[in-house]
Amino acid sequence: MIKNIRLKIAYDGSGFHGFQSQNDHRNVEDEVKKAIHKVTGENNRIIAAGRTDAGVHAKSQYVNFLTASPINPNAFNFHLDPYFPDDILALEAEEVDLGFHARFSAINKTYKYVIYTGKVMHPVYRKYMEHITYPLDISKMEEGLLALKGEHDFKAFMRADKNLEINTIRTIDDCYLREDKNKIEIYFTANSFLHNQVRIMCGSLVELGRNKLSIDDLKAYFENGKKANPTLNPQGLYLWSINYD
Incomplete structure (x- = not known):
């Protein structure tokens, strides 16, 4: 059987x-x-x-x-x-059930990105967090999360060499951050994501937090087709949970 x-x-x-x-x-x-x-x-x-x-x-x-x-x-x-x-x-x-499919049966997925903001990061954490020492304005990053939430064309937040003819409309169901001393955790939940989308969104949030990007600039990525950047490093990213219920 x-x-x-x-x-x-x-x-x-x-x-x-x-x-x-x-x-x-x-x-x-x-x-x-x-x-x-x-x-x-x-x-x-x-x-x-x-x-x-x-x-x-x-x-x-x-x-x-x-x-x-x-x-x-x-x-x-x-x-x-x-x-x-x-x-x-x-x-x-x-x-x-025999009809279950690990990818297509999922209702949504949550990714977590971890940033360490202390001046010196212990070497045991280097493979598990992004290290950013610039001062970050958390309130502006939270404002950016509100702008990213919902349905948008995220083509600007896709890996640049992925010029595939695919639908780049995605819906972020939920997104938020948690700050704990020298650590920032950013969470995104959606049914699906584009290649590198979470790392690029997090990069844009960091630029917001550094005052290198405005909220209007962030929102313009949905309209003008200009590629968002930078793409943060992979070691801070975790596939955190998947919901099938």
Whole structure:
């Protein structure tokens, strides 16, 4: 009997060249497929909720795969963990409807971006936060978040070399920031995002906070087609949660 397994995983992205399978670079997808093969003996195709870039982390990533294995669906995470490298962890597993698709069945996803604002950042954090030492006006950054929220054409916030003929209209359902001493955490929730969209939006918010960009300038990105910048580094970005309910 064929079963569709939904697997929740987490990973430290600093040792991966992104999630997607690539011939010449270490990636999350190949590590997950190898582990599943060792457990099931099958060459399972896996479907991911999203494809994170090189250096990007995941607190909550979901994949699904079909299997004829007799293993209890709720125990797959325990069977897989011994075959995962130290920078991937299987958190949960369950059987879902055969029509479930990890990407298309998701209602929304939340990404978190972390910025450290202290003058000196301890080396243990360098792979997990962006480091910005300029003074930042938090109130202006929050004003920028209000401007980004809702439905807009985010073409200006897409990676510059992605000249694909795709619909660049996206809706940010929720966005906010939290400040704690020398750390700023910025959250974005949407059904889907363009390539590099979160990192570019965060870069624009930093420019706002530095008074290098005005709110009118930010809003103009939705209209004039000029590319927004800068794109912040990947190590501060986390795929934080995915909602299927």
